[in-house]
Amino acid sequence: SQQGEEDPQALSIQEGENATMNCSYKTSINNLQWYRQNSGRGLVHLILIRSNEREKHSGRLRVTLDTSKKSSSLLITASRAADTASYFCATVRHSGSARQLTFGSGTQLTVLP
Amino acid sequence: KAGVTQTPRYLIKTRGQQVTLSCSPISGHRSVSWYQQTPGQGLQFLFEYFSETQRNKGNFPGRFSGRQFSNSRSEMNVSTLELGDSALYLCASSTYARTQHNEQFFGPGTRLTVL
Numbered sequence: 647s648q649q650g651e652e653d654p655q656a657l658s659i660q661e662g663e664n665a666t667m668n669c670s671y672k673t674s675i676n677n678l679q680w681y682r683q684n685s686g687r688g689l690v691h692l693i694l695i696r697s698n699e700r701e702k703h704s705g706r707l708r709v710t711l712d713t714s715k716k717s718s719s720l721l722i723t724a725s726r727a728a729d730t731a732s733y734f735c736a737t738v739r740h741s742g743s744a745r746q747l748t749f750g751s752g753t754q755l756t757v758l759p
Numbered sequence: 760k761a762g763v764t765q766t767p768r769y770l771i772k773t774r775g776q777q778v779t780l781s782c783s784p785i786s787g788h789r790s791v792s793w794y795q796q797t798p799g800q801g802l803q804f805l806f807e808y809f810s811e812t813q814r815n816k817g818n819f820p821g822r823f824s825g826r827q828f829s830n831s832r833s834e835m836n837v838s839t840l841e842l843g844d845s846a847l848y849l850c851a852s853s854t855y856a857r858t859q860h861n862e863q864f865f866g867p868g869t870r871l872t873v874l
Binding site: 749751 | 794
């Protein structure tokens, strides 16, 4: 079952605008990751934030993590048409030697030229 | 390095048949995980393999099975296919380490359609 929900489910913006996506999860985590998926293709890892970090940047991406609220947000600045994709957050819990990614439901981002 | 490869890319089967999907991880990666993606259920974890051993299993029926070979390549098998098994099956590889750094590299997926 999915760990949590992403909000909004769909987002449509103009090129150049910023896009913010939110992710909520239910259990304690070791880290949280964001992935992008272009239509019907594999996922591409964007950024990882550890449970003891609050904010992380990578290029035009900014991720925040609030473990007290069990939530994270992904900000894409100065969006481009090529950013059109589905974005998923995934949480990682380590249980002994086993790990698994638990994905959110995703946000479909459309960036209009 | 070459990325994660999955074969075949597309597959059409009929109910009751069985299917085997293959995944070759990035060279040097010893952990392989499988995920099922459907419009209704989203991305769901199937299982993870490391050193030819299943380390973790998701909540799927026994019709779903997998294995990993000594060269880290992995296969997953679905027996007695049902219409609901139609999905994109994604394989991901990662370096296995008891750390928090757990970036996974995904293949392009196998699109399975069950008629």
